[in-house]
Amino acid sequence: MNVTSSTVDTITLIEATGSIDSKTAPDFERTALTAIQGQSEVIIDLTNVDFLSSAGLRVLLMIYRQVKAKNGKVVLVGTSEEIQDIMANTGFLAFFSLAETLDEGLTILKTA
Known part of the structure; x- marks a missing residue:
């Protein structure tokens, strides 16, 4: 896995690739929590994430x-x-806004 x-x-913007x-x-967790310090608008790009376990869900929370x-x-x-199914079944989906693309995500935050 790679995180930037x-x-x-x-x-x-936090981008992850691979399995979490x-x-x-x-x-x-280390990369994301360092990046979001003091931030109130965050996009997490999971386009290249093929698996998200309960440990990954915990970090998202x-x-x-x-x-x-x-x-x-x-x-x-x-x-x-x-991943959306996993998040829906665990109730996590309600915490986040979803976007198909980075541009759509930026629009969601700019109009919030």
């Missing part, structure tokens, strides 16, 4: 809580049907 963070139009499971979740504490919003981009 950058800024697009003052919005923090018990082995890779700590790296995802941590990100959500930290951003929400600043009255912010988190948008998930490119979430596969399988």
